[in-house]
Amino acid sequence: MRTRVHIAAAGILLLSAASAQEVPEGPREILRRLLEAGLQRNDAHLLLAELIKKAPHRLSGSAGADTAVALTARMLARVGADSVWTEPCVVPRWERGSVERATIRGERGRRTPITVCALGGSVPTPPGGIRGRVVEVTSFADLARLGEKVRGKIVFYNRPMNPITLNTFDAYGGAVDQRSRGAAEAAKYGAAGVLVRSVTLALDDVPHTGSLAYVDTLPKIPAAAVSTHGANVLSSLLAKEPDAQVELTLDCRTLADAPSANVIGEIRGTTRPSEIVLVGGHLDAWDTGQGAHDDGSGCVQAIEVLRLIRGLGFAPERTIRAVMFMNEENGSRGGPAYASNPARGRERHVAAIESDRGGYVPRGFTVQSDSLTLRKVLRWKPLFDELGAGRIISGYSGVDVVQIVQAGAAGFGLDVADHRYFDVHHSANDTLGAVHPRELESGAVAMALLAYLIAQEGL
Amino acid sequence: MRTRVHIAAAGILLLSAASAQEVPEGPREILRRLLEAGLQRNDAHLLLAELIKKAPHRLSGSAGADTAVALTARMLARVGADSVWTEPCVVPRWERGSVERATIRGERGRRTPITVCALGGSVPTPPGGIRGRVVEVTSFADLARLGEKVRGKIVFYNRPMNPITLNTFDAYGGAVDQRSRGAAEAAKYGAAGVLVRSVTLALDDVPHTGSLAYVDTLPKIPAAAVSTHGANVLSSLLAKEPDAQVELTLDCRTLADAPSANVIGEIRGTTRPSEIVLVGGHLDAWDTGQGAHDDGSGCVQAIEVLRLIRGLGFAPERTIRAVMFMNEENGSRGGPAYASNPARGRERHVAAIESDRGGYVPRGFTVQSDSLTLRKVLRWKPLFDELGAGRIISGYSGVDVVQIVQAGAAGFGLDVADHRYFDVHHSANDTLGAVHPRELESGAVAMALLAYLIAQEGL
Numbered sequence: 001m002r003t004r005v006h007i008a009a010a011g012i013l014l015l016s017a018a019s020a021q022e023v024p025e026g027p028r029e030i031l032r033r034l035l036e037a038g039l040q041r042n043d044a045h046l047l048l049a050e051l052i053k054k055a056p057h058r059l060s061g062s063a064g065a066d067t068a069v070a071l072t073a074r075m076l077a078r079v080g081a082d083s084v085w086t087e088p089c090v091v092p093r094w095e096r097g098s099v100e101r102a103t104i105r106g107e108r109g110r111r112t113p114i115t116v117c118a119l120g121g122s123v124p125t126p127p128g129g130i131r132g133r134v135v136e137v138t139s140f141a142d143l144a145r146l147g148e149k150v151r152g153k154i155v156f157y158n159r160p161m162n163p164i165t166l167n168t169f170d171a172y173g174g175a176v177d178q179r180s181r182g183a184a185e186a187a188k189y190g191a192a193g194v195l196v197r198s199v200t201l202a203l204d205d206v207p208h209t210g211s212l213a214y215v216d217t218l219p220k221i222p223a224a225a226v227s228t229h230g231a232n233v234l235s236s237l238l239a240k241e242p243d244a245q246v247e248l249t250l251d252c253r254t255l256a257d258a259p260s261a262n263v264i265g266e267i268r269g270t271t272r273p274s275e276i277v278l279v280g281g282h283l284d285a286w287d288t289g290q291g292a293h294d295d296g297s298g299c300v301q302a303i304e305v306l307r308l309i310r311g312l313g314f315a316p317e318r319t320i321r322a323v324m325f326m327n328e329e330n331g332s333r334g335g336p337a338y339a340s341n342p343a344r345g346r347e348r349h350v351a352a353i354e355s356d357r358g359g360y361v362p363r364g365f366t367v368q369s370d371s372l373t374l375r376k377v378l379r380w381k382p383l384f385d386e387l388g389a390g391r392i393i394s395g396y397s398g399v400d401v402v403q404i405v406q407a408g409a410a411g412f413g414l415d416v417a418d419h420r421y422f423d424v425h426h427s428a429n430d431t432l433g434a435v436h437p438r439e440l441e442s443g444a445v446a447m448a449l450l451a452y453l454i455a456q457e458g459l
Numbered sequence: 460m461r462t463r464v465h466i467a468a469a470g471i472l473l474l475s476a477a478s479a480q481e482v483p484e485g486p487r488e489i490l491r492r493l494l495e496a497g498l499q500r501n502d503a504h505l506l507l508a509e510l511i512k513k514a515p516h517r518l519s520g521s522a523g524a525d526t527a528v529a530l531t532a533r534m535l536a537r538v539g540a541d542s543v544w545t546e547p548c549v550v551p552r553w554e555r556g557s558v559e560r561a562t563i564r565g566e567r568g569r570r571t572p573i574t575v576c577a578l579g580g581s582v583p584t585p586p587g588g589i590r591g592r593v594v595e596v597t598s599f600a601d602l603a604r605l606g607e608k609v610r611g612k613i614v615f616y617n618r619p620m621n622p623i624t625l626n627t628f629d630a631y632g633g634a635v636d637q638r639s640r641g642a643a644e645a646a647k648y649g650a651a652g653v654l655v656r657s658v659t660l661a662l663d664d665v666p667h668t669g670s671l672a673y674v675d676t677l678p679k680i681p682a683a684a685v686s687t688h689g690a691n692v693l694s695s696l697l698a699k700e701p702d703a704q705v706e707l708t709l710d711c712r713t714l715a716d717a718p719s720a721n722v723i724g725e726i727r728g729t730t731r732p733s734e735i736v737l738v739g740g741h742l743d744a745w746d747t748g749q750g751a752h753d754d755g756s757g758c759v760q761a762i763e764v765l766r767l768i769r770g771l772g773f774a775p776e777r778t779i780r781a782v783m784f785m786n787e788e789n790g791s792r793g794g795p796a797y798a799s800n801p802a803r804g805r806e807r808h809v810a811a812i813e814s815d816r817g818g819y820v821p822r823g824f825t826v827q828s829d830s831l832t833l834r835k836v837l838r839w840k841p842l843f844d845e846l847g848a849g850r851i852i853s854g855y856s857g858v859d860v861v862q863i864v865q866a867g868a869a870g871f872g873l874d875v876a877d878h879r880y881f882d883v884h885h886s887a888n889d890t891l892g893a894v895h896p897r898e899l900e901s902g903a904v905a906m907a908l909l910a911y912l913i914a915q916e917g918l
Binding site: 035036039040041042163164165166168201361363385386387388390391417419420436438439442 | 494495498499500501622623624625627660820822844845846847849850876878879895897898901
């Protein structure tokens with residue numbers, strides 16, 4: 001495409017700069033000024049780069065998570081929040097260790113390594129590893145039919161995400177039970193361990209971690225994710241050599257719960273300061289990558305919302321509060337701690353907007369509320385359409401704000417173009433370079449616009 | 460984000476597979492089957508990989524372009540087109556050569572190389588290069604004020620794309636005059652050569668080429684794009700050392716026009732075969748990269764439209780025709796040749812759908828037609844909304860189909876999330892790896908859906 005192509009109707013014409021002192025007159029002017037202040041430098045990406053440089057690994061309870069708490073508190077102060085504080089929460093602490101290794105032992109002693117990583121929360125293997133024949137299944141129904149035949153063996157869950165499901169979160173939801181419940185289900189029948197095909201649509205040699213849930217009344221058996229390439233290799237080999245064995249060694253460990261914190265900053269409302277419009281993401285991230293999309297993006301977007309609002313001199317009637325929740329990934333302690341903090345008793349949360357679907361180009365919001373509230377929000381749809389984010393539909397908000405939403409706030413999830421998300425999710429692919437500055441910033445602008453409109457007009 | 464997040468309302472539930480023999484009953488069923496047939500393997504990306512492997516460089520008149528003509532004709536036959544043919548066109552032929560080099564000569568003999576590439580169509584410098592002082596401008600008005608002061612010097616156009624313009628095509632349109640007309644304007648005042656800041660929002664050391672237009676009555680002076688990093692280096696140095704000179708050497712050349720071809724394949728309409736619904740992109744590409752987004756993507760999407768329609772056993776009433784236009788980038792010979800081919804006299808083009816904005820996630824179509832036609836198309840908007848491509852607005856279609864549109868066809872441009880496009884456009888960054896298989900395929904599905912609906916229902 002070259003010079004003649006010019007899509008006049010598709011863009012927003014940005015005219016002369018308005019004075020930063022003026023209070024903007026209409027919603028369209030607000031959007032124009034947010035875009036101008038956002039896209040000029042894409043500060044959200046600069047914040048993300050700083051977060052990742054100083055705290056590349058932020059698993060709950062880790063030194064990196066502590067660094068991230070202190071750093072994002074400083075960032076909130078730097079962008080001009082009226083107040084910045086932390087609220088305590090106690091988090092689980094799990095460490096990956098330094099050994100995660102799996103090898104297929106085939107006929108004639110042939111060894112084929114496959115790439116694995118421990119699932120979050122897994123118990124370790126004995127130091128010498130475990131070794132056993134492999135039973136490949138694609139569902140818990142398969143497993144139940146096999147029953148006691150899996151005793152002493154390694155259960156290999158190999159149901160892929162369904163590629164024909166357009167929404168990748170739906171496809172993820174259709175496969176992730178293997179990761180979250182697979183170890184407990186296999187333990188029912190005496191399995192020695194579990195391998196789970198990485199929950200991703202990408203075919204590569206990068207394993208994707210994520211949390212598992214054990215059941216207290218059942219043995220805890222070690223569990224690892226295998227890369228999709230490795231899963232295909234293992235499956236092909238088992239088809240030819242059903243007696244092949246796998247050796248699995250993990251030295252991860254669970255430590256005592258640790259003190260941690262949610263990080264909070266706000267611009268105080270001028271006329272209704274106790275009414276809160278929350279924007280947030282989660283600060284903890286899996287240690288396999290940099291947690292750039294999941295969910296460094298959501299955190300820096302929340303900080304950027306305050307920077308934009310403050311920088312433009314807007315004075316919202318209700319309080320706009322950015323919250324970086326701790327421990328979304330393996331325990332969800334931050335969300336409930338925030339919701340149950342005694343300070344909440346003096347506040348009313350009008351809305352809670354979470355960004356936790358990756359820092360991709362925004363396409364709208366899912367709204368978790370009653371139909372009357374959804375209708376109120378839809379009056380702003382033409383404005384969000386101009387931003388390309390006009391897909392405002394009923395749906396889930398986010399893990400960290402669900403308690404606040406249950407307590408009466410309208411919940412919003414920033415919805416994004418999601419095709420690339422599970423390629424990087426919970427893996428070494430989730431790096432700063434995979435986040436596009438303008439895409440990330442556009443999401444922050446969408447959040448800022450929604451937060452400010454709600455802060456001014458209520459719901 | 461982890462397991463609990465599930466956006467039920469945002470996705471399309473894909474149920475059991477339907478038999479490929481059945482004619483689908485409703486538009487929703489058509490979409491469901493297109494998605495199922497598309498996203499299972501993302502064949503458009505496999506076609507793109509094959510095109511780029513066999514013809515990575517496809518500048519008009521090159522051996523690579525010839526290879527691409529033959530290859531895409533074979534692809535069209537392979538996917539089951541009823542007929543495949545080529546139609547001749549004569550194209551300009553320009554070669555980059557092997558030398559493109561620029562060096563800043565500052566005080567005390569200090570040499571600072573900056574990364575450049577010749578603009579398409581540029582004349583070469585003398586073998587030893589040109590050398591001159593540099594005049595930095597950001598507009599033709601600047602240049603006109605300087606007038607004769609630029610004689611013998613190198614004009615350096617350094618106006619960036621405007622980052623605060625949300626639509627990157629609009630931002631491109633606001634900067635590209637420097638590239639397309641800069642050499643001719645500078646020649647008016649006797650400049651020796653031209654350097655142009657690459658027309659991109661990315662800050663890196665990769666220059667972006669593109670065509671220039673000389674004016675016959677003015678001298679033709681050599682012109683090169685400089686990387687944005689290089690442009691910043693040069694501008695900073697000029698601020699301190701206004702007498703700094705630049706040496707520029709280019710050995711590109713223009714050869715005699717060459718015979719080439721548009722590549723065409725179609726599924727013949729059952730009841731109205733002479734009524735054509737065209738889908739297309741352009742086959743030629745700049746030689747600096749692989750032309751993966753611009754516009755290998757549009758070509759393979761057009762082929763994929765035929766594969767999907769044929770593979771699903773759909774039998775459209777009107778003819779659905781895929782056209783790979785030659786020579787969009789530097790001459791636009793393919794579009795007019797297609798429109799003026801005598802065979803068109805026996806046909807009526809109902810619609811022409813071009814994809815030439817990159818293989819990114821689709822968000823809708825711009826419609827170049829009258830308001831009545833737009834209204835007719837908008838009755839399908841809810842269906843396209845399900846695909847995330849419901850942004851159907853008035854706008855430009857595409858360079859290659861403009862003659863067909865002027866002759867009466869409704870024009871459509873596949874519109875995509877465009878933040879990343881100009882990072883890669885016309886540069887070494889435009890590679891296969893930058894195209895996401897699901898994003899590309901979703902665009903093909905959107906085109907197939909629109910083409911099939913029009914083929915069945917007319918406009």
